[in-house]
């Protein structure tokens with residue numbers, strides 16, 4: 001049993017931080033790479049993967065269905081500047097006939113609970129899915145209803161949620177399907193990722209309210225194309241809200257995972273709120289990761305960003321400004337932006353993120369309660385937050401098993417004395433070494449961990 005009531009005294013920054021912080025690989029890229037490699041017609045490599053709870057659960061789920069995922073140290077990836085938890089590592093993925101019976105623990109990983117049921121529909125037996133208590137509450141109906149419409153048999157006890165059993169029949173008819181993905185872009189990504197392996201491929205049409213996290217759907221499309229799939233998208237001249245993947249074999253790839261730019265956020269925020277300087281090495285020039293939007297967002301909030309051969313450097317100017325911004329494309333950045341906004345010199349309005357109520361926790365309620373618990377003035381709106389900066393004081397920052405709540409609490413603790421972050425270990429979902437990396441940043445030794 002993990003102790004999730006333990007308190008971590010968030011270190012106060014002794015002054016302006018000045019550090020180079022290598023961050024481990026992207027969760028979203030690693031988990032897509034694993035799924036695509038497992039469905040490929042030949043073995044592949046995932047180099048410099050993120051090794052965290054969410055990615056180990058993905059690897060475990062695939063292994064349970066018969067896929068080989070071997071962890072090795074590889075000469076190639078060792079030459080890429082490394083990061084804690086990832087230096088020189090590579091995963092060799094060896095596809096096989098997918099089999100059931102199997103059991104998949106999804107933890108509280110959206111990517112695992114949404115991306116693996118379509119894979120399970122291709123297995124030759126029943127695959128049982130279950131996870132943390134919160135996983136039972138997170139929306140899954142888009143995947144369940146779509147898979148049924150495409151020919152799968154699923155026993156979910158009528159709940160439209162976990163736990164459930166996908167009775168894989170060895171293949172899936174596939175074809176056209178309509179879904180409402182307004183509660184999670186991962187529904188669309190899930191169907192596209194496995195779509196090339198359905199007999200008729202797949203055509204996914206989103207109907208319903210605004211679709212969040214579009215960059216994550218672009219990430220899915222780019223990675224599918226890089227694996228040899230033919231994908232038609234709204235951007236490539238297709239209809240709005242319609243994606244099509246043609247049936248066909250996927251190539252085994254040799255892929256190096258980019259640093260996780262959303263996990264770079266708290267470190268960049270540290271430079272912003274302390275008037276310091278932080279460099280994140282290996283920041284990609286081209287990326288579909290939503291974290292790339294931080295260059296613009298944190299510039300508007302008062303930082304200066306420079307992308308060059310060293311990576312991305314954010315320099316704080318000593319001034320932190322409020323922001324009025326639609327975060328629907330980059331929802332996972334909201335907790336970190338809310339923390340910075342609470343320390344700004346003017347009000348912020350964060351919009352377009354109603355779906356965050358169904359993330360790891362209800363992030364809008366949690367951020368409101370916890371920032372206000374430190375003396376802040378945050379109010380929830382229908383689709384976001386209004387953050388009015390107030391002088392903050394110390395106290396316990398509860399995290400609700402949400403990694404991004406924990407890192408948001410750490411950012412506040414840099415400049416507010418006496419902040420104690422509950423269950424900082426919950427950061428292991430995507431960044432297992434967070435407390436050590438944070439301390440190394442403050443000690444100015446982060447770059448030495450490479």
Ligand SMILES: O=C(O)C1=C[C@@H](OP(=O)(O)O)[C@@H](O)[C@H](O)C1
Pocket residue numbers: 027028029110111183184185186189212213216217331332355
């Ligand atoms: O596809 C992905 O890798 C993700 C998509 C987004 O999910 P939602 O569209 O559910 O917000 C994002 O918030 C999540 O952290 C990762």
Ligand SMILES: C=C(OP(=O)(O)O)C(=O)O
Pocket residue numbers: 108109110111332359360404430
């Ligand atoms: C929403 C997130 O994760 P998940 O992949 O579990 O949806 C997140 O990492 O912010």
